[in-house]
Amino acid sequence: MLALMVAVNKEASRRMEVMVQRAKREGTPEPSQRFVLNRFAIQLAENKQLNDFVSTQKSGWDENAAFVASLLEKIEQSEVYQDYMNNPEDNYDVDREFWRKIYRTLIQDNDELDAILEDQSLYWNDDKTIVDTFVLKTIKRFDEANGPKQDLLPEWDSEEEKDFARKVFRAAIMNADEYQRYMSEASRNWDFSRLAYMDIILMQIAIAEMMTLPNVPISVTINEYVEIAKFYSTPKSAGYINGMLDGIARNLVESGRLAKFIEPKKEREYKPKKQIITKKHD
Numbered sequence: 598m599l600a601l602m603v604a605v606n607k608e609a610s611r612r613m614e615v616m617v618q619r620a621k622r623e624g625t626p627e628p629s630q631r632f633v634l635n636r637f638a639i640q641l642a643e644n645k646q647l648n649d650f651v652s653t654q655k656s657g658w659d660e661n662a663a664f665v666a667s668l669l670e671k672i673e674q675s676e677v678y679q680d681y682m683n684n685p686e687d688n689y690d691v692d693r694e695f696w697r698k699i700y701r702t703l704i705q706d707n708d709e710l711d712a713i714l715e716d717q718s719l720y721w722n723d724d725k726t727i728v729d730t731f732v733l734k735t736i737k738r739f740d741e742a743n744g745p746k747q748d749l750l751p752e753w754d755s756e757e758e759k760d761f762a763r764k765v766f767r768a769a770i771m772n773a774d775e776y777q778r779y780m781s782e783a784s785r786n787w788d789f790s791r792l793a794y795m796d797i798i799l800m801q802i803a804i805a806e807m808m809t810l811p812n813v814p815i816s817v818t819i820n821e822y823v824e825i826a827k828f829y830s831t832p833k834s835a836g837y838i839n840g841m842l843d844g845i846a847r848n849l850v851e852s853g854r855l856a857k858f859i860e861p862k863k864e865r866e867y868k869p870k871k872q873i874i875t876k877k878h879d
Contacts, residue, residue, distance in 0.1 A: 604658035637693040768805035
């Protein structure tokens with residue numbers, strides 16, 4: 598997504614060369630180059646981390662030249678662009694803020710772009726919101742003084758966070774049969790084989806977190822996966838997963854397989870947010 602901004606600026610530079618040459622031939626005033634000489638865009642194009650990443654990719658925005666050209670035209674027709682070109686202030690902060698506004702208004706919510714990304718990977722629908730947040734934060738962090746050595750926003754806040762994700766993921770995969778047995782034991786009144794597969798996945802990861810991260814309270818784990826279920830599973834899944842995980846945790850604690858304190862059920866009883874769930878279902 599950062600490389601897309603570079604691609605747009607590159608296309609604008611190509612067009613500018615043509616217009617400047619035409620103006621020289623015809624003896625007319627040359628067009629303003631403020632957009633193509635945007636300080637932030639030039640710094641981003643020279644960024645070492647970004648260029649190292651792009652060099653490892655099998656595809657790039659050159660394969661979607663028509664979209665890049667279309668996006669550039671929309672930018673040039675936008676109110677944000679007109680305000681920028683007419684702004685009497687001309688400094689790095691103005692240049693950086695211009696691209697932040699362009700990303701928010703024309704790139705963040707762009708159906709044509711979403712279609713291109715979905716063709717590359719179905720998982721983009723899930724990733725795009727997070728990526729947009731990362732991009733906007735990255736733009737805000739840019740400092741002209743850092744030049745091409747500007748650090749991009751890291752994927753992880755810390756090594757501890759990275760280890761957390763790896764540990765939970767590994768445990769969920771390696772102990773899948775054992776964790777699903779816990780679910781089966783807790784679903785005596787249900788046909789386990791008929792459960793929504795996404796519910797099984799979410800509970801499997803939640804159990805992995807309970808079993809492998811002793812410092813995370815059970816209530817925190819359950820609440821996290823109940824919230825995730827609201828977005829990724831069925832309208833009834835949040836309440837069901839809440840009850841199942843609560844029962845599984847109690848069985849594990851009582852049997853000595855899980856050494857954690859568990860709160861009295863009445864203090865953390867799940868209350869479904871009907872309005873939110875109904876809205877998501879609709």
